[in-house]
Amino acid sequence: MISEDRLVRITGRYEFIEAKMAEGGGDFVALAREYAELKPVVEAVRRYQVLLGNLREAEEMLSDSEMRALAEEELPRLKALLPELEHEVQLALLPRDAADARPAMIEIRPGTGGDEAALFAADLLRMYQRYAEGRGWSFAIVAQQLTELGGIKEVTAAIKGEGVFARLKFESGVHRVQRVPQTESGGRIHTSAATVAVLPEAQEVDIQIDPNDLRIDTMRSSGAGGQHVNTTDSAVRITHVPTGIVVTSSEKSQHQNRAIAMQVLRNRLFDMERQKAAEARAADRRAQVGSGDRSERIRTYNFPQGRMTDHRINLTLYKLDQILQGDLDEVIDALIADHQAQLLAETGA
Secondary structure, X not given: OOOHHHHHHHHHHHHHHHHHHHHOOOOHHHHHHHHHHHHHHHHHHHHHHHHHHHHHXXXXXXXXXOOHHHHHHHHHHHHHHHHXXXXXXXXXXXXXXXOOOOOEEEEEEEOOOHHHHHHHHXXXXXXXXXXXXXXXXXXXXXXXXEOOOOOEEEEEEEEEOOOHHHHHHHHOEEEEEEEOOOOOOXXXXXXXXXXXXXXXXXXXXXXXXXXXXXXXXXXXXXXXXXXXXXXXXXXXXXXXXXXXXXXXXXXXXHHHHHHHHHHHHHHHHHHHHHHHHHHHHOOOOOOOOOOOOOOOEEEEEEOOOOEEEEOOOOEEEOOHHHHHOOOOHHHHHHHHHHHHHHHHHHHOO
């Protein structure tokens, strides 16, 4: 049962913020952020409260001989709506991941499988780029290294838009592909893999990095197969000594490389802190589905059968072509629903 006191507190806080913003008092940016977060919650709460009010009125009408027939007709409809609106409110009240609204960086690297794994990594990059475009997000490649065959040695892309991390955070993990490689003349099906890491964008206020903890090296950068060689020492490698995290960027500008590498390092450290906090809250689970273990195989793309299987929720879809074209909403929606169900079970809602 949903606590009425809690609902009153939430709507009261929302109305207080609304009045404060109208007056122009307080930290407007912080108030606007909290207001935006509370708005969908309060809208769900108000729909629920209106339904409860209508139910009470209909039940009172049963004692009125003139209104009884109308009440008996209305009550079944209202009672049928109650579980749906209760569930809507329960979902709205679930604890929010503070990083959900943030932009994200996505890192893709080939795993086992040589050239075929690098080509599959390029397929995943295109898939996410098309998905981002379909949602109206901006998608910018900030660093990448290509193979001679057009595959990817590694790539980092920045994605900005509404709710980016909330929808992409479940993509972290090992993606496996089963298909006949373009380089295979015998027509045998090969299995290869690529790793995906989705990191919420960290701000400097989130992670303070001591310059004394950094070892910064400059290197000579080169493109695929030795092409586009930059003869100056423009590539940057930053090592965070306390954690051992190493970040490299090899674009044309050393200044740009340093900025990119520092942002990627900040994102990785922020993600590490988030994971530690998740483990402290619940040692037997992860706050993100599958994101705690980067080595976990989360999904298989089987080309001969035209299917994609997400192993975390046992979801199989026979529309591989559409998925690789960026049609990811069905699987992402299913992952979010499963995550919400887990949270509901844990909170006893």
